[in-house]
Amino acid sequence: MKILSISTATSDLSVALNDDEQIISETVEPNKRNHSVDLDPDIDRLLQEQGLSLKDIDRFAVAIGPGSYTGLRVGLTTAKMFASILGKDLVGISTLQALAQNFAGQEALVVPALDARNQNFFAGAYRQAEAVIPDGHYALSELLDQLKDQGDKKFIFLGSNFSKYMEMIKDQLADRELIFASGDENLLHAGQVGRLAAKAAPIDPDQAVPNYLRRTQAEYDWHKKTGQAFAPDSEYVEEV
Template sequence: MKILSVSTATNHLSVALNEDQQVIVEKNERDERNHSKHLDPLIEEILKENKLTLNDIDRFAVAIGPGSYTGLRIGITTVKMFASILNKEVVGISTLQALAKGVKEPALVITGLDARNDNYFAAGYISGDIPKNVIPDGHYNIDVLIKAIQEYAAQNKVNKIIFVGSGLEKRDEKIKTLDIPYEYGTDEQNVIHAGLIGQLAVDAEPVDPDKLLPRYLRRTQAEVDWHKKTGKPFEPDSHYVEEV
């Protein structure tokens, strides 16, 4: 099964072609912050180099969040369009699970993306071929995240923690209070790789392209402003996402 995978969730752009679990090719651009211009050329480059067309792809996969609001929409809209037009399968993969898959050694993997003001999009996973989620993907203040790790560690044997993603090393003084051996991820582990998304996509359940939506894990500023202005309750993400 040929899988084309995309991550536009952060400032790191990644596109990969997999044949089942084998990563055929992965191309990455770091800190470009211009995914709308660079995504399609990267896809075209990968297909051309491997003498393929979009119609040769069996399944599309994309990081659905958390991450940059604009970035997520770019990647998700692109694969939704491909899957809808070509009648192909599509799956969404948690950004945080994709980060956890980059860790090969046995550990509790805390994946996090800096959300500013001591807040993180974060989760806890047990490393493995398909990382097992043990602390739910969420939007956490650092103190709440530390408490969640402590509660999990108190009920489970945790010999080592590996922190991957962005910004967690800035909170090292708080992390030390866990009193559990830990380390931070390498540069390669700290970014999202489309090849790993493709590997997770092999066993993931395909969804209707119209139901593939971003998982922001917190309200956008536009939603907050709308709520303040109207007084109406927040609605499902699908009410705020443009259909393609």
């Protein structure tokens, strides 16, 4: 099964082609940022290098969140369009689960995270690709309390800006072996998205929405203006 996978969830842009769980080709461009401009040319280039077209793809996979609000929409919209027009499978994969796969096979609890500012993180904890602490929006102190409750003796922290709080983490987990990823170990790879997508269940392209893990400012503004309860995305429409 040929899988084209996309990650625009972070400032890094990555696309990959998998044959089931095997990565055939992958590009990762750190700090690309202009995903709406660069994504389609990267996909086209990858397919041309492999002598393929979009019609040859069996399944489209995308990092569905958490991550940059704009970035997630760019990647998901592209994948939804391809899957819907071509009648192919669409799979959404947790950004954090894909990030944790950078340390697949390690005998450790892997803690992937994206900085949400002010000592808050979008984070989870994974043991052999299985979520031990579910993806969520956590204050760092809350996340560390949950990690302390785990029986693991070794933790691997990766993603963005854990290094800023290294001393705090070491103080809270003083009796554990701690590893902080560095350099390319912190990059999100579309190939890992594809590997996970090979065994994941497809989703309906028309119903797929980003998994932000917290409400957007637009939702808070809507709630403040209307007084209405928070609702599904499709209900945030105002008649003018």
